Amino acid sequence: xxxxxxxxxxxxxxxxQGLYRPGDRLPSVRALSLEHGVSLSTVQQAYRLLExxxxxxxxxxxxxxxxxxxxxxxxPAISRTAQRPVEVSQWEHVLELISIPPGRDQVLQLGRxxxxxxxxxxxxxxxxxxRLSRRQDLNxxxxxxxxxxxxxxxxxxxxxxxxxxRIPYQDIVITSGCHEALSAAIRAICEPGDIxxxxxxxxxxxxxxxxxxxxxxxxxxxxxLTGISLEALELALEQWPIKLIQLTPTCNNPxxxxxxxxxxxxxxxxxxxxxxxxxxxxxxxxxxxxxxxPRTIKSYDEDGRVLLCSSFSKxxxxxxxxxxxxxxxxxDRVLHMKYMGTGSTAQLPQxxxxxxxxxxxxxxxxxxxxxxxxxxxxLMIDWVTRYFPPGTRVSRPQGSFLLWIELDDTFDTLRxxxxxxxxxxxxxxxxxxxxxxKYRNCLxxxxxxxxxxxxxxxxxxxxxxxxxxxxQA
Amino acid sequence: xxxxxxxxxxxxxxxxQGLYRPGDRLPSVRALSLEHGVSLSTVQQAYRLLExxxxxxxxxxxxxxxxxxxxxxxxPAISRTAQRPVEVSQWEHVLELISIPPGRDQVLQLGRxxxxxxxxxxxxxxxxxxRLSRRQDLNxxxxxxxxxxxxxxxxxxxxxxxxxxRIPYQDIVITSGCHEALSAAIRAICEPGDIxxxxxxxxxxxxxxxxxxxxxxxxxxxxxLTGISLEALELALEQWPIKLIQLTPTCNNPxxxxxxxxxxxxxxxxxxxxxxxxxxxxxxxxxxxxxxxPRTIKSYDEDGRVLLCSSFSKxxxxxxxxxxxxxxxxxDRVLHMKYMGTGSTAQLPQxxxxxxxxxxxxxxxxxxxxxxxxxxxxLMIDWVTRYFPPGTRVSRPQGSFLLWIELDDTFDTLRxxxxxxxxxxxxxxxxxxxxxxKYRNCLxxxxxxxxxxxxxxxxxxxxxxxxxxxxQA
Numbered sequence: 001x002x003x004x005x006x007x008x009x010x011x012x013x014x015x016x017q018g019l020y021r022p023g024d025r026l027p028s029v030r031a032l033s034l035e036h037g038v039s040l041s042t043v044q045q046a047y048r049l050l051e052x053x054x055x056x057x058x059x060x061x062x063x064x065x066x067x068x069x070x071x072x073x074x075x076p077a078i079s080r081t082a083q084r085p086v087e088v089s090q091w092e093h094v095l096e097l098i099s100i101p102p103g104r105d106q107v108l109q110l111g112r113x114x115x116x117x118x119x120x121x122x123x124x125x126x127x128x129x130x131r132l133s134r135r136q137d138l139n140x141x142x143x144x145x146x147x148x149x150x151x152x153x154x155x156x157x158x159x160x161x162x163x164x165x166r167i168p169y170q171d172i173v174i175t176s177g178c179h180e181a182l183s184a185a186i187r188a189i190c191e192p193g194d195i196x197x198x199x200x201x202x203x204x205x206x207x208x209x210x211x212x213x214x215x216x217x218x219x220x221x222x223x224x225l226t227g228i229s230l231e232a233l234e235l236a237l238e239q240w241p242i243k244l245i246q247l248t249p250t251c252n253n254p255x256x257x258x259x260x261x262x263x264x265x266x267x268x269x270x271x272x273x274x275x276x277x278x279x280x281x282x283x284x285x286x287x288x289x290x291x292x293x294p295r296t297i298k299s300y301d302e303d304g305r306v307l308l309c310s311s312f313s314k315x316x317x318x319x320x321x322x323x324x325x326x327x328x329x330x331x332d333r334v335l336h337m338k339y340m341g342t343g344s345t346a347q348l349p350q351x352x353x354x355x356x357x358x359x360x361x362x363x364x365x366x367x368x369x370x371x372x373x374x375x376x377x378x379l380m381i382d383w384v385t386r387y388f389p390p391g392t393r394v395s396r397p398q399g400s401f402l403l404w405i406e407l408d409d410t411f412d413t414l415r416x417x418x419x420x421x422x423x424x425x426x427x428x429x430x431x432x433x434x435x436x437x438k439y440r441n442c443l444x445x446x447x448x449x450x451x452x453x454x455x456x457x458x459x460x461x462x463x464x465x466x467x468x469x470x471x472q473a
Numbered sequence: 474x475x476x477x478x479x480x481x482x483x484x485x486x487x488x489x490q491g492l493y494r495p496g497d498r499l500p501s502v503r504a505l506s507l508e509h510g511v512s513l514s515t516v517q518q519a520y521r522l523l524e525x526x527x528x529x530x531x532x533x534x535x536x537x538x539x540x541x542x543x544x545x546x547x548x549p550a551i552s553r554t555a556q557r558p559v560e561v562s563q564w565e566h567v568l569e570l571i572s573i574p575p576g577r578d579q580v581l582q583l584g585r586x587x588x589x590x591x592x593x594x595x596x597x598x599x600x601x602x603x604r605l606s607r608r609q610d611l612n613x614x615x616x617x618x619x620x621x622x623x624x625x626x627x628x629x630x631x632x633x634x635x636x637x638x639r640i641p642y643q644d645i646v647i648t649s650g651c652h653e654a655l656s657a658a659i660r661a662i663c664e665p666g667d668i669x670x671x672x673x674x675x676x677x678x679x680x681x682x683x684x685x686x687x688x689x690x691x692x693x694x695x696x697x698l699t700g701i702s703l704e705a706l707e708l709a710l711e712q713w714p715i716k717l718i719q720l721t722p723t724c725n726n727p728x729x730x731x732x733x734x735x736x737x738x739x740x741x742x743x744x745x746x747x748x749x750x751x752x753x754x755x756x757x758x759x760x761x762x763x764x765x766x767p768r769t770i771k772s773y774d775e776d777g778r779v780l781l782c783s784s785f786s787k788x789x790x791x792x793x794x795x796x797x798x799x800x801x802x803x804x805d806r807v808l809h810m811k812y813m814g815t816g817s818t819a820q821l822p823q824x825x826x827x828x829x830x831x832x833x834x835x836x837x838x839x840x841x842x843x844x845x846x847x848x849x850x851x852l853m854i855d856w857v858t859r860y861f862p863p864g865t866r867v868s869r870p871q872g873s874f875l876l877w878i879e880l881d882d883t884f885d886t887l888r889x890x891x892x893x894x895x896x897x898x899x900x901x902x903x904x905x906x907x908x909x910x911k912y913r914n915c916l917x918x919x920x921x922x923x924x925x926x927x928x929x930x931x932x933x934x935x936x937x938x939x940x941x942x943x944x945q946a
Contacts, residue, residue, distance in 0.1 A: 133602035
């Protein structure tokens with residue numbers, strides 16, 4: 001990781017935490033250079049990065065300032081978790097989110113984790129799919145090997161270099177989306193009854209997998225800017241026979257934070273000390289607004305105990321159902337579980353993806369989406385600030401396209417979803433992001449789609465419905 | 474089921490069992506009409522069906538005869554199973570079958586369950602795939618609903634009418650191949666430690682799923698012409714707390730038999746009496762050589778206890794990874810398990826398949842493949858008879874494209890596979906088709922590919938290698 005990125009992250013955290021307020025002058029380039037023992041150009045690079053992220057704005061001859069016009073709502077609270085293993089519920093609410101009831105395909109699904117798939121930089125992928133699917137001589141119609149297509153595995157091996165990992169293609173397995181990777185990994189490591197430590201709030205797919213396979217989730221207190229509390233994790237490791245730690249540390253779903261590098265490194269050390277495996281979901285990692293992208297936990301792994309998984313569902317298109325896993329020392333067991341679940345993975349989308357990446361189309365697409373999502377984040381936070389009742393707390397996503405909104409403690413977002421039915425709008429209720437059904441007063445919304453008056457109106461409707469429900473209470 | 478099909482099945486079984494020998498004259502049309510109380514034209518239809526299956530040949534003015542020229546090898550023995558639940562092993566041998574080791578993509582994989590994907594009747598499917606994948610406005614790039622695409626579910630609902638089932642599309646779930654359907658169904662019904670009764674030999678994918686999820690398999694004695702022994706099943710149901718009966722009753726993999734309708738009906742009654750669920754794998758059912766296709770067990774189901782699953786992997790192309798399940802009363806649990814395993818299924822192949830079937834391309838393709846496979850079966854049995862050592866026993870597939878070969882009791886087909894390595898030929902060793910690792914003296918080979926001198930030579934090489942290994946012993 002470059003020095004300027006570390007410095008920008010440090011300054012960014014101070015701004016987010018309110019050490020510098022909107023309109024405040026930020027430290028001079030010279031002062032920071034002295035304070036941190038880095039060159040002037042490193043500080044300048046750091047400021048440019050902050051500028052890209054909307055956290056600093058330059059004024060000619062006066063230096064950098066915290067942008068004055070943005071009125072930032074408060075952050076969500078650090079989660080207060082039960083700190084004991086619980087069985088997972090909430091399936092019926094997840095089912096509601098992922099189903100498309102007959103006659104309701106016009107619903108604006110603000111709650112789902114869908115990227116924007118309308119951009120022009122996706123076109124080369126469609127062309128590859130179309131050309132390859134005409135060719136009957138290719139292997140795309142038959143079973144592929146259980147590991148996945150070698151050309152795609154080689155491309156993934158190249159991509160993970162950017163997150164600090166050297167993983168030969170032989171150690172990578174292609175899966176039916178990251179969903180299958182997570183599911184296979186959990187079953188490869190855990191038996192029914194085993195305890196899995198998770199961030200909280202946490203991806204509902206993992207929560208449901210734990211439920212389905214009979215494992216227990218131990219939710220860790222999680223800071224909305226830096227992720228799980230390592231102190232709490234260490235206490236939990238002392239107290240419980242934890243088998244696996246499952247996290248989404250980079251552009252977390254749903255909170256949007258990026259766990260600092262120092263925490264990632266310390267986490268690996270902790271896992272080594274207690275001999276626990278780590279399952280790292282990096283599905284949003286390439287959508288971090290900062291460049292270069294953050295390191296993975298896996299990049300600090302020394303003995304193969306980190307299982308890294310990801311997919312092209314958030315960066316390109318979920319409908320492809322192509323993910324992957326680098327399972328480290330657990331390769332054999334993960335392969336077995338993958339075989340049991342679905343056999344081999346579809347060939348055609350693998351071949352098209354490999355062609356798309358090898359053709360140099362992936363990076364330009366990522367650049368485009370990152371900057372679109374970063375702009376939309378600011379707009380969405382503004383809309384929520386404007387249209388939701390005062391006191392609403394909002395996350396500060398550092399990547400991806402998901403916003404976490406915390407309402408009054410007594411609020412029930414399941415009721416909100418029902419009240420939104422006549423408006424054809426659906427949000428993701430907070431309770432599905434918790435094993436114990438916490439976060440009923442929270443919701444997740446998606447800002448992937450290019451901003452439009454229709455979406456602004458929908459956010460306004462959600463905000464007004466929240467206010468109306470609060471007034472009734 | 475029509476009368477003439479029942480009659481043809483009866484006569485066919487008598488011929489297969491040797492009641493009528495090659496060259497024998499078969500009963501006259503009039504005699505059969507009297508004996509079975511059916512019309513002359515019904516008997517004539519039955520004989521035409523037998524003729525299509527190569528089991529009867531007409532001589533002008535003399536009636537029907539058992540074809541004289543075909544020298545049929547003996548059938549495999551009825552399996553002698555342990556009749557107690559065992560834990561499943563053999564994963565390393567399955568892995569060998571489904572992996573493509575680097576530099577070995579030229580291996581002739583005689584052992585795999587792959588259909589022929591080179592035929593012209595598949596072209597409309599490729600055209601649909603190609604056209605749909607160019608369209609960015611479609612939903613093919615995003616998450617579909619968890620149940621699968623409605624247009625495809627409606628087509629499946631129409632297709633299953635041919636097997637005697639009325640299943641509304643709302644009760645059908647699309648999966649990532651039949652593999653995922655089986656896996657989700659097993660987890661929906663069973664807990665770790667539960668006992669599942671299976672046919673024996675049995676599909677290795679199910680064996681491995683049972684292993685992975687911690688269930689025990691109870692292998693039932695299975696007749697190579699009619700399937701599992703219902704008497705043995707009843708005894709087992711008396712003796713053990715069986716949770717699920719898993720079978721491939723129509724064009725069984727690997728034995729190729731079709732369980733008689735009366736057995737299917739009796740099986741459902743037995744399952745009702747002992748309150749057990751039945752998981753019916755119908756993945757080869759549409760490839761039965763007789764027309765119309767046989768009924769499913771599901772068609773006798775009265776209270777939703779049969780979970781019927783299938784796919785387009787054997788009839789069209791496995792690379793699509795599109796299967797489906799009609800889970801009866803277990804719909805909710807199966808949906809949950811499907812979500813845990815992979816989330817939603819890829820959209821593009823679903824849309825293309827729905828278009829292909831709705832466009833009337835599916836039936837002509839099935840007709841073509843059925844008659845190709847029926848011809849190839851006869852040729853393959855001839856080759857095995859010619860090139861394998863005397864005493865080799867061979868199955869009589871009534872559909873699909875898989876042949877089961879039984880060698881001398883002492884023979885080891887794992888050794889055979891190693892000896893075939895230098896010849897770049899791979900067969901499926903029998904042990905992977907048994908939970909307990911039985912059938913080491915058996916192998917499965919595939920006759921899907923259009924017959925060629927190359928394949929004949931490969932069969933000859935396998936036969937000669939078997940003879941050489943037997944001579945060494």
